[in-house]
Amino acid sequence: MSKQARTPEEEADPESEVDPGAAAEFTPATTGSESVIHALENAGVEAAFGVQGGAIMPVYDALYHSDIRHVTMAHEQGAAHAADAFGVVRNEPGVCLATSGPGATNLVTGIADANMDSDGMLALTGQVPSDMVGSDAFQETDTTGVTAPLTKHNYFADDPDSVGDTVGEALALAGEGRPGPTLVDLPKDITLGETDTEPGPAEPPETTRPQYVADEANVEVAADVIESADRPLLLFGGGVIKADATDEARSFARELGIPVVTTMPGIGSFPEDDDLCLSWAGMHGTGYANMAITHTDLLIAVGTRFDDRLTGGVDTFAPEAEVIHVDIDPAEISKNVYADYPLIGDAGTVLDQLDGAIDEAPDADEWREQCGTWKDEYPMDYATPDDEPLKPQFVVEVLDEATADDTIVTTGVGQHQMWASQYWTYTEPRTWVSSHGLGTMGYGLPAAIGARIAADDDQEVVCIDGDGSFLMTIQSLSVAVREELDITVAVLNNEYIGMVRQWQDAFFEGRRMAAEYNWCPEFDMLAEAFGARGWRVDDYDEVTDTVAEALAYDGPSVIDFHIDPAENVYPMVPSGGANGKFALTEDQL
Amino acid sequence: MSSEDTGSDAGRDGRERPPKHGLAGPEPDERPHPKGRRNAQGIRIDPEVEAQHEPRRAVFSALVEDEPGVLSRIAGLISRRQFNIESLTVGPTTVEGHSRITMVVEETEPDIDQIGKQLGKLKPVITVGELDADAVRTELVLLKVEGSEPDKVHAITDMYDGQTLDAGAETITVQLTGDEQEIDDAIDAFRQFGIIEIARTGYTALARGNQATAPGEKPGTADEPTRPTNTQ
Numbered sequence: 001m002s003k004q005a006r007t008p009e010e011e012a013d014p015e016s017e018v019d020p021g022a023a024a025e026f027t028p029a030t031t032g033s034e035s036v037i038h039a040l041e042n043a044g045v046e047a048a049f050g051v052q053g054g055a056i057m058p059v060y061d062a063l064y065h066s067d068i069r070h071v072t073m074a075h076e077q078g079a080a081h082a083a084d085a086f087g088v089v090r091n092e093p094g095v096c097l098a099t100s101g102p103g104a105t106n107l108v109t110g111i112a113d114a115n116m117d118s119d120g121m122l123a124l125t126g127q128v129p130s131d132m133v134g135s136d137a138f139q140e141t142d143t144t145g146v147t148a149p150l151t152k153h154n155y156f157a158d159d160p161d162s163v164g165d166t167v168g169e170a171l172a173l174a175g176e177g178r179p180g181p182t183l184v185d186l187p188k189d190i191t192l193g194e195t196d197t198e199p200g201p202a203e204p205p206e207t208t209r210p211q212y213v214a215d216e217a218n219v220e221v222a223a224d225v226i227e228s229a230d231r232p233l234l235l236f237g238g239g240v241i242k243a244d245a246t247d248e249a250r251s252f253a254r255e256l257g258i259p260v261v262t263t264m265p266g267i268g269s270f271p272e273d274d275d276l277c278l279s280w281a282g283m284h285g286t287g288y289a290n291m292a293i294t295h296t297d298l299l300i301a302v303g304t305r306f307d308d309r310l311t312g313g314v315d316t317f318a319p320e321a322e323v324i325h326v327d328i329d330p331a332e333i334s335k336n337v338y339a340d341y342p343l344i345g346d347a348g349t350v351l352d353q354l355d356g357a358i359d360e361a362p363d364a365d366e367w368r369e370q371c372g373t374w375k376d377e378y379p380m381d382y383a384t385p386d387d388e389p390l391k392p393q394f395v396v397e398v399l400d401e402a403t404a405d406d407t408i409v410t411t412g413v414g415q416h417q418m419w420a421s422q423y424w425t426y427t428e429p430r431t432w433v434s435s436h437g438l439g440t441m442g443y444g445l446p447a448a449i450g451a452r453i454a455a456d457d458d459q460e461v462v463c464i465d466g467d468g469s470f471l472m473t474i475q476s477l478s479v480a481v482r483e484e485l486d487i488t489v490a491v492l493n494n495e496y497i498g499m500v501r502q503w504q505d506a507f508f509e510g511r512r513m514a515a516e517y518n519w520c521p522e523f524d525m526l527a528e529a530f531g532a533r534g535w536r537v538d539d540y541d542e543v544t545d546t547v548a549e550a551l552a553y554d555g556p557s558v559i560d561f562h563i564d565p566a567e568n569v570y571p572m573v574p575s576g577g578a579n580g581k582f583a584l585t586e587d588q589l
Numbered sequence: 590m591s592s593e594d595t596g597s598d599a600g601r602d603g604r605e606r607p608p609k610h611g612l613a614g615p616e617p618d619e620r621p622h623p624k625g626r627r628n629a630q631g632i633r634i635d636p637e638v639e640a641q642h643e644p645r646r647a648v649f650s651a652l653v654e655d656e657p658g659v660l661s662r663i664a665g666l667i668s669r670r671q672f673n674i675e676s677l678t679v680g681p682t683t684v685e686g687h688s689r690i691t692m693v694v695e696e697t698e699p700d701i702d703q704i705g706k707q708l709g710k711l712k713p714v715i716t717v718g719e720l721d722a723d724a725v726r727t728e729l730v731l732l733k734v735e736g737s738e739p740d741k742v743h744a745i746t747d748m749y750d751g752q753t754l755d756a757g758a759e760t761i762t763v764q765l766t767g768d769e770q771e772i773d774d775a776i777d778a779f780r781q782f783g784i785i786e787i788a789r790t791g792y793t794a795l796a797r798g799n800q801a802t803a804p805g806e807k808p809g810t811a812d813e814p815t816r817p818t819n820t821q
Contacts, residue, residue: 153712319625331706337631378614570612585611
């Protein structure tokens with residue numbers, strides 16, 4: 001949605017959204033629910049993820065006659081993550097549904113996750129009838145109250161005649177400018193209520209229109225600063241991908257010869273196999289990315305909010321750099337890191353503006369050479385002794401080699417997520433689908449379901465999960481089986497909640513309280529019980545063949561890789577530490 | 590683990606490999622690190638220009654859509670981002686469906702900047718901005734004091750241009766308006782009678798003269814903006 005919303009003028013033509021083919025069999029809405037579904041259809045929504053329940057039943061009943069593909073999930077948290085991932089892959093808001101009370105509260109983790117990662121998403125929740133609201137009725141929760149801090153905006157529908165427009169507005173708002181989740185709470189009397197009003201064209205509210213074009217005078221100043229920089233560094237965040245600006249970003253960096261670092265959500269904005277690319281920076285980012293951040297004299301940050309996992313201690317973050325900050329959200333300017341040159345606008349538009357204003361590329365030969373030296377000095381490498389258990393990094397590399405460049409990787413949160421981001425070489429946007437800001441364990445499997453449904457049929461979807469994360473949302477496997485979804489789950493199983501174990505060893509004198517998961521089920525057998533295919537792999541020799549077999553299987557498959565439980569994630573910038581002082585081994589922490 | 594027992598190890602492909610657990614490369618202390626620093630606000634420390642960020646008081650005026658929950662959205666935003674709010678008043682404006690919120694906060698300069706920007710992101714907020722120092726601002730207080738010395742109470746009330754709203758045998762309730770300092774002075778003056786209860790409204794304010802109170806407003810007309818003008 002945001003990719004179409006480059007300028008306000010371009011989005012003024014709502015007619016183009018309407019599918020002419022639908023006109024023939026069009027039946028006007030007679031209830032609030034039908035109006036809700038028509039609003040989704042008008043906006044081109046193709047899929048929705050949800051779980052049935054009392055108060056949302058009227059909406060589901062209206063879905064009965066709709067072409068929207070509804071994926072019945074096993075848990076509402078999974079519905080939210082699947083919708084989130086669908087939205088990430090399609091670059092448009094995903095849609096999830098849940099009933100009132102526990103249905104809505106189960107969505108909350110997924111909504112919070114979408115909010116932290118600026119993922120567009122619309123949540124529709126059932127609610128008890130209006131006249132019972134406030135009476136502590138069965139399955140009543142103050143859903144708008146609970147989700148207000150986690151959404152761009154939420155709505156409490158109060159009229160069958162306008163509920164369709166409300167849903168359309170919420171969907172449009174979710175994708176506009178900096179995307180994020182929105183929610184419409186739907187009391188049962190409103191969705192059951194009669195109406196003869198069709199929803200109009202979906203438009204975001206008047207009060208939230210973002211600025212797309214940066215102030216030209218500010219662009220000129222920033223362009224001069226770039227021309228005269230000695231050690232310029234581009235930092236591409238998730239905003240580059242959400243703004244659909246990877247083409248602009250790539251040509252900008254290459255034309256000017258400026259090295260590129262990404263954030264974790266920015267993975268895929270710039271090809272990691274490009275000479276200019278230093279991969280991603282931050283707590284477990286590459287040594288060379290963190291060295292570049294530490295020594296740059298001009299950081300050109302695009303679509304990033306300078307999360308603490310990126311910056312480490314702010315006092316030592318890019319300590320020598322002036323900062324050009326391009327962002328569509330003015331509130332991100334100077335929130336965490338002061339922007340010497342703020343440019344408020346859409347990432348692609350502003351990069352084009354800058355490109356037009358720069359006459360001469362900065363003289364950065366020495367700097368590029370220095371960045372290359374750091375790549376040699378701090379290689380991302382690992383030992384694979386035969387007498388030790390399987391290394392997770394090896395598994396990730398085998399998976400990467402066995403799959404095409406456009407393969408989508410989803411993950412949970414923890415050590416496996418870091419290995420999946422470090423040892424897979426990402427070259428395309430929207431192929432890295434993970435939980436960054438909220439750090440939601442259990443994101444990976446439901447996200448793989450959403451990504452699978454969003455992706456092209458010939459695209460592979462691989463979920464790299466941890467044993468702890470996998471267990472948190474494992475019920476989603478039943479959905480993948482029922483929907484016959486071709487996804488491959490690679491569990492990097494160390495029978496620990498591994499990142500916690502790593503921190504306990506480093507910072508809590510090895511007291512592994514509540515971190516051992518040696519009661520894990522046999523995931524290969526569990527997968528078979530669900531109706532998926534399952535394998536267990538302990539040895540190096542089995543990795544490549546098993547991966548090939550699992551990828552070839554047309555349906556959900558799970559490989560339980562029993563990996564070295566002692567393996568840790570490095571490099572590591574300790575929390576609040578200096579990026580340039582990343583540790584390479586535990587004794588450096 | 591020590592660096593001795595994590596020495597390089599030949600890998601399966603015969604390549605030289607890093608330590609069994611960890612990565613190869615110069616240790617943290619062997620790397621060059623710039624001397625530069627940023628302060629807590631993420632501003633590079635430059636002794637020449639670094640500004641001290643002492644908290645100051647700021648008055649914000651916001652035009653908002655008068656919809657259910659708007660006050661809770663604003664209060665929730667302020668509390669979850671840990672901004673320090675001193676007072677908040679709300680009331681209708683010349684346009685039906687709009688309310689004006691006047692808010693006094695005490696924060697550092699970067700946080701005052703954040704408050705305005707974060708409020709501006711809320712969907713019901715039409716426009717918001719900080720008022721200039723010369724804005725017209727006033728506060729109302731109701732004071733209930735003991736009624737044993739009515740003549741003296743009335744004299745002090747007159748002195749502060751107040752009004753007596755209720756006078757009984759036991760208590761006298763007066764109303765006073767003014768800026769914060771005047772109200773504080775008046776409260777001090779009334780202490781001698783024994784103050785029973787106080788209710789203060791906090792500031793409400795308008796920009797002086799022809800200036801707009803909130804960005805995009807058109808002073809002298811009954812019109813109010815329905816959407817903000819883009820500002821950078």
